[in-house]
Amino acid sequence: MTDTTSTSTATRMVTGAEASAIRSGAPVPAHLPQRLAITLWDFSWYVRTGPGEPFEDLDRAFARAVELGYNAVRVCAMPFLLFRSGIDTTALRLGPIGGGYASRVRWYDVREPTTIDARARLLELFRGADRHGMTVIASSWEYQQSPAFAAERAWYDALQAVDPEDRLTVLGEAMADLVDLLKAEGLDHVLAYVEPHNEVQAGHLTTGLPGIEDPVVELRDRLERGIAAFSARHPDVLCGPNYAAVPVTAMRGLPRNAQVLGVHPYVYGVLDVLVREFALRGEAADFPQGRADAELLRPGAPRLAEWAPPADEEWKRRASIVGHAEIYVHDWCDPEAVDRWLYDRYGAHRLAMAERLREWIGVAADHAARLGIPLVLGEGWVGYTPRDTRFEEGPVGAQICRDAVRHADAVGAWGSVVCSNAAPQHAMWDDEQLQRECTAMLRQGRFASTPSASRTWVGEERVNGA
Template sequence: MTYSPVPIPAHLPERLTLTLWDFSWFVRTGPGEPFEDLDRAFAEAVERGYNTIRICAMPYLLFGSGLDTTALRLGSMGGEYAQRVRWYDVAAETTIDAREHLLELFRAAKRHNCFVIVSSWEYQQSPAFAALPDWYEALHAVDPEERAVELARAQSALVDVLTEHDLADRIAFVELHNEVQIGHLTEGLGMAGDEAVLALHDRLERGLRMFHDLQPEVPVTVNYAGVPVGEMRGVPHNADVLVVHPYVYGVLDALIETYGLRGPIEEYAQEAARRELLRPGAPDLTEWTAGEAWRMHAMIVSKPEIYTHDWCDPEAFDRWLYDHYGEHRLAMNSRLTLWLETAADQAAARQIPLVLGEGWVGYTPKDGRFEEGPVGAQICRQAMAESARVGAWGSIVCSNAAPQHSMWADADLQREANAIFTRA
């Protein structure tokens, strides 16, 4: 089936330098939080060489749920739970007028000549930070077969509101949702392998078709965890941008498998973790109390992984990665190159631009420093050079290079890596 992609608007940058603000830009707005002052966050981004942010724009909450969002209460996952977990360490509770806050973000983007990739994390994480479960419940009341279509309607309504306020020119493109293979967009498929890939493809294709019908001049897509090598047939033919997240993992995969961070609770290597990774006084995983059930379902990260990040000695975690990195270095380099070349080839075949929306090593604890250390920093440089080599339209220094992460302090690395991409 032939499809003519929506052209990328001519006013957008030749290359997008991305910083990942995800759901943090509205969750972490309280006193002392990194997005308390949006103008400061944008100014710091520009100073580091960025021209584009990628966000969860809360589309279904604002334009599909029917909920009153004028006083949206947001905060932590509860007590000390997830306070040492990257992306989940919300310290201050806050209340926002969610629609007005979205408009203010776009106004700030315009003031700083930045652009926005409009996405959604709503079927993965965003509702878990709300004080009440009504947002989560509204999302899950939607039939899984219709979730992509309803997201398309909501994203279109969001574009309409931005147009009314003369802010739609800040949109780089729209993603119906983040990492569509991981999370609650796949609910109800009831199958595996090729059947699941094609069934999800059909859901996403209908969603993209709906958005195109409503917004024929706005590029739209979905994005993928990793690079779905061997499943590229599942990428809808009517996507206007190919967006993938090349987390190469490698040595981090080895740690995850060694201790069972993403397996069943009963298979977690408790004693080995206690000897080699955890802080003194850590409870057993089986005795550790997680948060409210609806939050756990909303956030999708496994209990053993949250527990390990919460209770690890971050230096011990980093030391394990350094100790074993040599065993995986060549494979990680090869995967990065192969994945980027595969993604670039697929984008070229479809005659659409390629954007690398997240990457590079993987999901490490909040206080871990592997990605900004000597090994991780060099991977960032290499990835940006490879992104330029394969002709990507957009790329990212690192998923951890954002105001809510410690890597934000290394402004020199971010300027250097962004320059590698833009000057190539």
């Protein structure tokens, strides 16, 4: 792709109201909002549709989102399942993982089984968005989590049957099929853009990459083939990659034909210490059971070595990708104990977390400007905390949300979440004041329009002259 970014956009100091108009160096289609305030509905919007679940009534969920100031939802559109799997989806059975496994884990805490007509549900989503004046970002979580909530394993098996080198191309074609359907139904104007997949460096899309001489370039090549497959059929619809974190040590891997750059600035910091010290993403043999009992877990928690989902659902552990020890601690922790653990240590990591947030967003904006494409912060900010903890929903996390949204505004990002946890399936949905404050900042460009504010793409940032 030819670099169309002008020197003035990419490198000069931008002050005042100019910043809100830059959008990382590229305009967006005129029919779309010029700023996206995004709520992350992921796969929950079709998995959690049973009685009393947060997406039982889509119209109610959309109406609440509008009340809180959102104008965009980001979802798994299940494109592979609908258009490339060959599976009959007219009565797709979904529900929780058996045995209560992951029942206290964010995004995994499905309570009720449900049956949906998947195609009809997708069209209902887009029609609901249209009625409420919202736009939809279509992505896929299918090589990460989505199939883990199906009652049968056919969806997971069909995904695994695709050659790893071809998976992103198949997803690009599936997304093109989705747009075909939306155009046939007169709903394509509701679509903001498409991502071939969520967090392309995390999950089963990376199968086969570790043994390759330069996996960063190989993943870039796979992404470029997927984007090309989509754009050959729908050149009028924006398509771009989505990354876990900000790949600051692998920016050469950004696809050169991308039309949007999506990143997830999860800063972790003190949460990273928890993950490391308790081997939450390591081998089960390294898990410090005695220390976890003393510092994190509820009385009566089973032993990690003896705890697992039912044998006939063992495949769901592979389909869900989250590590066994991490799910165990999230399921069996005392939430207040985990919050205390994080608060007790936060002070030592506060400045580093704030700096990472600022720098990562700045680096992402700089590379979006280099490519001449809009930037979207599709997830963030602290990281993957247990469902019932309130570290991210409390005063520390809330201020990180405000800081992140201010940074997003300052670099002219096209869109941003308030927080990954600001969605109907999470407790932060009840914090009306925080969400309204942040969505207003995103949509109105408060920071960018402050006369005394200035910033550079990468480097020192001054806030109101401070």
